[in-house]
Amino acid sequence: MLTIALDAVTTAALLFIISSGLLIVFGVMKIINFAHAAFVTVGAYAALVGTRLGLPWALVLPLAFATGAACGALTEATIVRRLYQRPLDAILATWGLGTVIGQLVTLIFGREVQFVQAPITGTIDLFGLDYSAYRIAMIAAAVIVAVAFTGLLSGTRLGLSTRAVIMNEMLAQGLGVDSSRVRLVTFALGSGLAALAGALITPLSSVDPNMGLPWLISAFMLVMVSGGSLPTLAVSCIVLGGLQVIVSTFVNPILGGLTIAICAAIVLRIRPEGFARA
Amino acid sequence: MPEANQLSPAVPTAIGASATLRAMALVALVVGAVMLAPLMLDTYMLNILVRAFFVAIAAITVDIMWGYCGTLTFGQSAFFGIGVYALAITFTEYGFGPWQAVLAIAAAIIAAAAVAGLTGWLSFYPGSTPLYASIVSLVVPIVLVQILYSGGTFTGSSSGLVGFETFDLEFDNWFRLAGLALVATAVVALIMMRSDTGRLLKALRDNDERCTYLGINTSRYRIVVLVLTAIVASLAGFGYAAFGGVAAPENASFTFGTRLIIMVALGGRGTVIGAIVGALSIEVASAYLSGSLPYVWELIIGIALITVILAFPDGLLGVFKRIAYGGRPLENGATVQLRPMATATGTKAESGVAIEARELGKHFGSLSVLDGVQFKANRGELLSLVGPNGAGKTTLIRCLSDGRERSSGFVAIAGHPIDHLPPSRIVRFGLGRKFQAASVFETLTVAECLRVARTHRARPALASTSPVLELPAAAISVVERSGLADRRGEEARNLSHGLKQALELAMVLALEPEVLLLDEPTAGLTRAERQAFADILTSLASGDRLCILLVEHDLDFVRDISSRIIVLHQGRIALDGSVDEVVDSELVREIYTGQQSSSLRSAS
């Protein structure tokens, strides 16, 4: 029972780390970034390169974030910027970009599966239960991401401008906010978070050029259900992530993998605003 | 009223006939090529093309969903996969034979239709967004593939099903069969998309809300289209598996679904032919290139997709058309003859209560936008609704025309309580609503827009475009007086603002409404256009006995045409009376100059 509870919380933590970047991009630009999965992969390979070079994890994570953010900024400036009026086309163009990144990664690193050693190994004794220490660390990581994110949005000038653009872009512009710069920074930030998530999950899973893809659908559905708010996203991750663990354990793992997508689709059908303001 | 058919003389049908002849000659040529091609191509190429033909059929279904109906769907691969597995599972379990083949086809059709029906119910409901429908379409193939993976020996799990006995045909004949199936699908799709029903689908894509307010149940149309395209895609998959003798989870995958979209995007969306061009070129090229340059080929596809989306949204076919025709607008519907209807479809009451609102309220949380609004309006009345910005005028219009909008109170239109009905149902009670910003179908011609407006009275033709469009006299009159009659073959997006407003009014009148709601119809019109509008409205009220409720800022305009005025202030009715009573009242002057009297403050 305790294992299931811990699995649920750590799964929710992972989901949260991966979908928060998607959420901020969707919130500001009303665009779903299909290259998000590719940025997760980029982060994972950045971590792979970093650890191979013998860098400490304290440097590997910023390296992954910076690589993802740089890719994101480039993407926004060259592709996404021209498609704000055509959101469905933006999905396709970012999907195309995802393919391009995936193939570039394959060309450079090969398509074989590779592994990264976790910075924290072993198990922790928790209420008389041995549990993977790294998975516990994921919970801390999710909390840090949530706190940093909230701090950035509510504490800084940039965060204030971003929230202003989300709420009323025209009014924000009238007050001197450069909304195109906000979009660029937001997209870079979201992509950086995707890469950071990629780096964080590498020790738990293998690294391969298509590793980001399985996470993509769950992340989309969580973002859609959460209606663009960070606290609601956290709640959605816990509820639907927990459900996923329960279904995987008691019914079957394959159905478990589909829980989030199916539940979210049904929730949105019944309540188009999702879990927001529930 | 001028005789409409005088102004739009019957056009010789010879032009239409010769176009049909040309099209038939072209189809015959293509069919001939398909029959002869196997004699000239090697086995490898035939093999690739047979598969490509089946894939192209699936790509056509994506084009119909996306290019024509406006739903970007990743899910057609799931239906293709259902066809593939219907055949593979039936033949593996029961062996090959005539009744097994019938069973497999039936399974392919029924399973695809059932899954599509469910997907459609999830994707399309009043208020659903295109983005949400896209996301649901993404989930379908993913779920299906996971089910296939977990199906054990029944579905063959990740390795799929092979080695079952299937139809035994020569390569040449497979080619002819697949080729003819593709040509047939394309011809049927083109005929249907160019028919009046096809225009209706484009109307859904252009402006779902306008369709709803024309009494069209848009969700139902979208679900029906999804089910039909799903069946076609499933049959394409059936053919694909029958030829290849293999069923693999990739056939149903989300990756294949995106590949289909890429084909349509590259070829040119909304053209049918573009889907075929895209599918054939990608399938053939990838057969040759993916072996020698596996990753580079995927890379090229990705880059090509980005380039096409950014630089050539119309795809290869669009580029070709631009070069060939130099952007010359193709006229459609110029030959349509407008004709006044012989008789009114219903016997109309000349008088009676047309709108009734009791204790109508609308609240957002603690904020109350409308409160205790109560009035009746009769046939033949031209009632104006005035008040400062934010008084709740547009909200009131919305609450009268959509049963799900109001928070409290009772509304009846032409004697029918609107309960919580959607606009498409209320329109059938006799309601017509014209929006504030001209809301028409931008890519449809004037005549097509008007025909879509008649959908709920006259079912559009499935396979042809009718040369005659019958409209109620009031709609004809607007079309003639505004000058739209001479431009009926032109796309609505090329019309001036004033003509768009007139077109929307004509569309609403084509519904034969008893109640007409108009939200600032004269905003942005020239003086002459406004005068014409005023004349039309007064004749509709006095001559056709319509009940008109008009929201208007311009008190000059209101005074000239109204029979009664309601003043709305801060969500309540502040005054309800004749033109003279209201216009000369101290209260109105105060509201409009911002000097609130004590009486007003206590009322709010």
Added chain:
Amino acid sequence: MTDALRVEGLTSGYGTSEAISDVSFALAKSEVLALVGKNGMGKTSLLKAVLGFLPAWRGHVTFAGSDVTRMPPHQRRRLGLVYVPQEHALFQDLTVRDNLRLGVLSDRDLDAALDEVGRWFPVLARRLRQRAGTLSGGEQKMLIVARALMARPEVLLLDEVTEGLQPSLVDRLSEVLTRFRKDFGTSMVVIEQHLPFALGIASRYMVFKRGEIVDSADVDADAEARIEAHMRI
């Protein structure tokens, strides 16, 4: 001396529909201009075109001596062209303080500006932590005006600030704006239905009808009567 704001032959609109036609006027430093006329006549559209929210189809906008016709709105604000919109002028879900923070371009200027706001509208200083949406209508208007004044604008464009305000607040607003103009030499364009307020602070008026200026003169004792003649139903 150059004009604070000069508009020459400005024509603009929405989509294909023209909202303002060939409008020209100039605003001197520390001058207040009242823009009056009935609803739906294009007054707000004129402000939006001056601010860059509506593209100029023809004509020029010159501000602080340079041509800003093609400059995006946020840069015009940074030069000192500040707008008080009539609707959706507040971030309802942000606190009063965060709304005010958006009034200054850098957080460094915030504390000094907040002190000033406290002097103009003491009630706001007591409600800094409150969500802006929970303020009363009058307080929300004060917040919007305060946020605009904090920016120390060169030119201030006010769209119907007195709408829905009780008379005592209208008087207070008139007082604050007049003092602000004297202290800082700010020029203003005021769109108003409330004529006594508008003519109380303006030195010149312009009557707008169907996207064009139909009358323009200095404010004198007969101004209100002349304007009412234009606006009569």
